[in-house]
Amino acid sequence: MTILDKIVLRKKEEVAAAKQAVSVKQLEAGLHFNRNPYVFKDFLLDKNRTGIIAEFKRRSPSKGIINDQVTVEEVTHAYAAAGASALSVLTDVDFFGGHTNDLLAARAANEIPVLRKDFMIDEYQILEAKALGADLILLIAAILTPAEIKNLSALAKSLGLNVLLEVHNLEELQRSICKDLDAIGVNNRNLADFTVNIQTSFDLVNQIPNEFMKISESAISAPETIKELRAAGFHGFLIGENFMKTSNPGLAMQDFARQLISV
Numbered sequence: 057m058t059i060l061d062k063i064v065l066r067k068k069e070e071v072a073a074a075k076q077a078v079s080v081k082q083l084e085a086g087l088h089f090n091r092n093p094y095v096f097k098d099f100l101l102d103k104n105r106t107g108i109i110a111e112f113k114r115r116s117p118s119k120g121i122i123n124d125q126v127t128v129e130e131v132t133h134a135y136a137a138a139g140a141s142a143l144s145v146l147t148d149v150d151f152f153g154g155h156t157n158d159l160l161a162a163r164a165a166n167e168i169p170v171l172r173k174d175f176m177i178d179e180y181q182i183l184e185a186k187a188l189g190a191d192l193i194l195l196i197a198a199i200l201t202p203a204e205i206k207n208l209s210a211l212a213k214s215l216g217l218n219v220l221l222e223v224h225n226l227e228e229l230q231r232s233i234c235k236d237l238d239a240i241g242v243n244n245r246n247l248a249d250f251t252v253n254i255q256t257s258f259d260l261v262n263q264i265p266n267e268f269m270k271i272s273e274s275a276i277s278a279p280e281t282i283k284e285l286r287a288a289g290f291h292g293f294l295i296g297e298n299f300m301k302t303s304n305p306g307l308a309m310q311d312f313a314r315q316l317i318s319v
């Protein structure tokens with residue numbers, strides 16, 4: 057069994073428990089359920105921003121603890137001030153040390169799009185994302201059938217949420233594309249075995265239809281890499297560990313964004 061299989065098994069239990077604890081009716085009565093999400097594309101293409109989707113990630117299955125000394129409010133606020141186009145907040149508890157409360161905190165502290173970063177397998181999680189104040193959800197092709205991707209993205213769209221589809225190879229991309237996606241992310245990390253290779257992004261970028269925003273995800277640690285990815289056609293860059301591994305992730309992003317101007 058791969059780590060991804062383990063995560064999905066556990067996620068099924070977690071979702072079942074959440075459904076018992078909070079009904080769909082309660083979600084629909086939630087604080088943010090009726091707010092209008094931000095349009096992800098507008099922030100990605102905003103010339104005054106960096107295109108970076110800056111991630112708050114305390115730990116991961118591959119790295120263990122990355123940073124458990126900082127708060128989601130201070131870090132996400134500093135990311136936004138440093139020019140992030142969006143924020144990515146892990147809400148998976150058992151494998152990434154996140155929490156739905158982290159998303160609520162990021163929402164309250166910021167006025168840019170927030171991605172609910174989790175392993176979405178059930179419509180309930182989409183409604184929950186909306187109730188928590190997310191603007192954007194992630195669908196991971198490796199754990200979903202084409203029919204599931206179609207249904208979950210259609211539900212997200214009907215709630216005004218933006219949808220980011222994550223793929224890792226051409227086969228996933230081709231079988232998963234559907235009309236309700238806003239952006240397609242190429243994950244440079246293979247979630248089954250954790251190997252990373254930026255080349256994955258360069259290999260797939262021209263296979264992504266131009267109607268979608270193109271995002272490169274994971275293992276980005278140098279401004280030069282962003283310059284190359286931009287030249288290849290990417291609009292967005294998802295960065296977590298490179299910032300989170302420092303004692304001041306917001307400052308790390310600020311330094312990175314300054315260097316980006318001069319590469």
Ligand SMILES: O=P(O)(O)OC[C@@H](O)[C@@H](O)c1c[nH]c2ccccc12
Pocket residue numbers: 111113173174196222243273274275276294295296297298
């Ligand atoms: O920390 P990195 O290497 O910069 O990667 C960030 C992000 O891409 C990564 O956390 C990620 C990409 N897809 C995911 C799916 C689930 C959990 C996490 C992820």
